[in-house]
Structure formats: structure tokens, C-alpha cells
Amino acid sequence: MQPTRDPGATLPDLLEVLLNKGVHLNLDLIISVADVPLIGVNLRATIAGIETMIEYGMMRQWDDQTRAWVQRSLSRHLPMADGEEVVAAMAASHLRDDFQRIWRPGRAYLTTHRLIVHRRDPAETLWQTRLDSIASAESYTEPSVGGEDRMRLKIVLHDGSVARLSALDADRLLTLIRQQRQVPGGAQAESAAAEDQGPRMRGTMWYLETFAQGATWRGGKATLTREGMLTWKSPLDNRASLRIEPAQLKAVHLEKHSNPTSQAQVLRVETTSGEVRLAGPDLHKWHQLLHDDTESGQEVDHGAGSQ
Template sequence: MTAERPPLKPTRDPRVTLDDLVEVLLNKGAVLHLDLIVAVADIPLIGVSLRAAIAGMETMLEYGMMRQWDEDTRAWAERSAARRALDLRAGEQVLARMPGGHLLEDDTRATWRPGTVHLTDQRLVVLRRDPREVLWQAELAAVRAVRLETERTVGGEPRTRVRVHLADGPGALLSAADPGHLRDLLARTCPAPLALDSPGSARPLVPGPDDRALVEGHLWYHEPRRDGPLWRGGHGRITPAGLVWKSPLDARPALVVPAARIIAAHPGTGHGPGGEGTALTVETDSHGTLTLAADDPHRWAGALRSLSGSPPLPAA
């Protein structure tokens, strides 16, 4: 059973700045209890009784608030954006929409063309909005294989791409904000059985071992900054491939540590946002020593130690 988040507790610090206030509102939230009486000449005229919770949407959802509104709003936004962007056929339904792109390849060059990847129950389309152009599209009935490929950018950062093979053509190499999710959706939606490695392979499309999450959930990162480190809340994920952490305010992960770079992990070694004993340190040979915090630091540290080859933590 997943442990419930602890209740919100009020805090007060007269030294806070505007940046601190925004960080608290996004990651922790604030509860307002206001009773106000407006009087003129000592005669009460207007009464105000206000009870409000203000927080970032991620925090609201973590505490079970506004979930249905969030789901309905996201679904409506996806449908509206898709209708504006795509010329949908009669009865065609949009299943997913995410930032991505298409690699245009010819005999002399290969160029990435950014756009938006649309997956419907009939087609896979990469569309550029301005100027409007369909960069690439294929009927789902023609898709025969899908696989994830990893390449390194000019800066050396790994990027996962989606290779799509077609029955009647060479297919394409696509980028996507969530390539694993796109691959899984294609596996469930395409009418023909899909192969993972090649168009002729009979192997079904299944998540690879590096996609399995060992631990996943809310994670704090003590991010180094010029004016001193700052605790930031976000989403962490540990797989056999390594550790990834991303803030909801960032466009891409701020922390990516391959498993081979993790040396050791130690839980409960400091004071985190959740209180004493919630912090953990991670020793790496690529990012130095990292400080993280979680509601269950022993669980996170155990998963990280399994990647580093360190002995398991002693039983509590």
C-alpha cells in the first residue's frame, strides 16, 4: 500500500523572499483562513469568510485535490488542440499528443524538424503548426515495427528516439517527449502485431528491461546554485538504466545519472524538506555527491545501491 502524504503543516520564516514564496506555493502550498469585517464609522457593513488552498497543480494532485477537474481539463485541452491542428477524419479520435519531431534524411544530410506528434486511432502524424505542415504521417495499419534507439546529442547527452518501420516504406525516426509511452500506445493501438527489432521480427513489442521502474514518485533535489543550494520538488524515477529527476517547471530532466556512474547511496543522513531523516546522499563519479530527500529514503537508497553494486541496506 502506498503511504499517504503527511498533512500540510504551517511554517513561518520572516526572512523569506519572493522566490521562496513561489517555491513554497508550487511545492508545498498555502492554506488561507480569513475572516474580515468591513466597517464604516464603526458600523459593520460587509463580512468576508474565506477558506482557500493555494498550491501548484502537482501538489494539489498529490494531496487528492482537483483530480477530476485536472483530468477533465487535460482531456478537453487535448481534444481541442488536436481538432485545431489536425484535419480529423469522420469518427477519428485523438489518443495522444506530445512535443516531438521528425528526422528528414536524404543522400547528403539529416535534419531534425520539430513539431508535435499526434497519435489517433487511425494515424501517426508529426505536424508543424507554424507554418502549418504535415512533416510525416503513416496509417497505423501500415506500421509493422517500433523500437527505441538511443543517440547522443552534440553536447553528449543521451536522447531516446522512436524508430517506426512500415510495411510499404522505409518508415521514419521520430523524437517524442515521452518515447516509451508513445511506443506502448502504438503497441496497443496498431491493428497488426508489432516487432521490436526489425520489420521481419516476430518478437512482440514489450517494454525493455531498462524501462522498468524500481522506484518512482515525488523526490526532492538539493540543486546547486550560484547563490547557494535550493531544495526543489519534482518527480524521480530509478530504473536499471539509472536515476532521472525532473521538476514540473522544467522542460526536460535536470538530473540524469546513468547507473554506471552511481557509486553508493546513504539514507537518512540529513534534514530534508520532510523533516529529519528524510534526506539521502548519492555518490557519483559524474555529478559528485548529490543530496536528495524522500518520504521513504531507505527505499530510494536501496534501489540506488542495487545499481551501484553496493551491499543491501541492513534490515531496520
């Protein structure tokens, strides 16, 4: 391996390499004063994300002990079947939609057998189903009480009933459900083959995020799916900070604007809720793809209006 220096690399890029691939240090250091060696340091260290460490056979004992402790802790308030293990757990809510529509908060537990939304105090299982009862699972967005677009999960069971969930990391939970059960994506199942081919575009991108006290550029990854959804996420975020649905996209422009990259241009994306600015490599390709999406969207709108 040869050391490289990428002027476009950011701290999130370093964290992503550290978590996904890892770094091994093999260091012999001698500290001298007036050419007299005083201190010797012999360092052998491996630094990586915990999932990467376990994948390569390291920290297995810690992993086994942690899993056993989690199982004992959960069994105190969440009844578990023999051989049932928790795959993922996160803050979540279940939509109760009978005589009143209300999101009931708790935690989602995806186990090897079930999908459960449970709360500890007062102890109550808000909703649960066996994985083999799930017919399809898909995501959708809707405005929250505060007006912010939130990603929700729609779970359709074989008996025809539908459950709607909201989770802290809904993308990850949906992926894990499909992996555990190998269920289709409901109305999106017909495009599964296209999804397997990956997104239309993905790459390093800076996002100009606006706060009350000003704006700041943040480094992360942008993705343009085959359905036309544009997302941006920092490695430090639990979920995408930016999600632009195809219906929200109005226009895209290349304009001159200061940014952390060596390029003088940024991508200005006009949406139904405002403007977004992105900077990074391959801006012309991003611009072309998004421009094609806006053109096709306008054609669809024009046809609908002429009927």
C-alpha cells in the same frame, strides 16, 4: 477528512495534489469591525487540474467547445479524416536519414487514426503512419549536438521500416501511442510483464541542481525502473531533468550534506558524466538498490573484459 501537516511537503507536492486530486472549498466568511458584521462571503469553489475536472463531469461544455475549435484550426493546415480526432500534440522532430542525417522540426500529432509529424510554415508533412501499421514503439537516449542526453522514440512498422522521432514530452507520447495502439515495446517487449508491476522504487526526492550562478535544491519525484534507470522530475517540468542509465552509474554513497529535509545525509551518485546529490526519505533503501545495481554492472563489465 482531517487536516494534516507534513513537514516534508513541498510546493511541488501541493501542486501535484491540486492537479491530480483537486480541492473543494465550502466557505462562509463574515468580516466584522468592532463586533459589527459588515461583509459576508459565501464561497463554493472547486480547484483541480483540467483533466480531473473533466473526469468528474465538470467543464464538459468548455471541453467540447475547445475540442471543436482545435479540430477546425487543425483542419486548415492538416487534412483530417471523418471522425479523426487529435489525442495529443507537441513540438517534435523527425530524423531524415537518407543522403544526409538531419532532424527536421515540426509538431507531432497523435490522432485516433495516425501518428503525424507536420510543420505549418512551409506546410509539409514530414512523416506519418497509421496506428495499425505500427509494430513496436520504444525509447532510447543519445547525445544531442550540444552533448546533452536526449530521449528519442524508435517506431518500427509492420513493413520493416523504422522511424526515429524526438518530442518535447517523449515519455508521454510513447505512453499514449501504446495506449492507442496497444503495441509492444520492441526489444523491451519481453519485460512488459515486469513493467506492469511498476518501478522498483518511487518517491518524493530533492535534487541539487547546479547552475552557473550556484546550486539549488528542487523538490520532485524520483523513480528507479526495473531496468535500473534512475530519473528525477519536478511537477513543473515537461520531461525528466535527471536521467541516469544503468551503464552511466559508477557508485553511490551516503554523506553528510545540508539539505531541505530533516535528515543530515544525502545520497551522492557518481556517474560517468559527474556527481548528483539527492535528498529525501528512505535514503538507505535507495542506496541499497542503487548499490546492488553498481555491483551487478561491475560484474558484467569484468566478465566482458576477461573474454
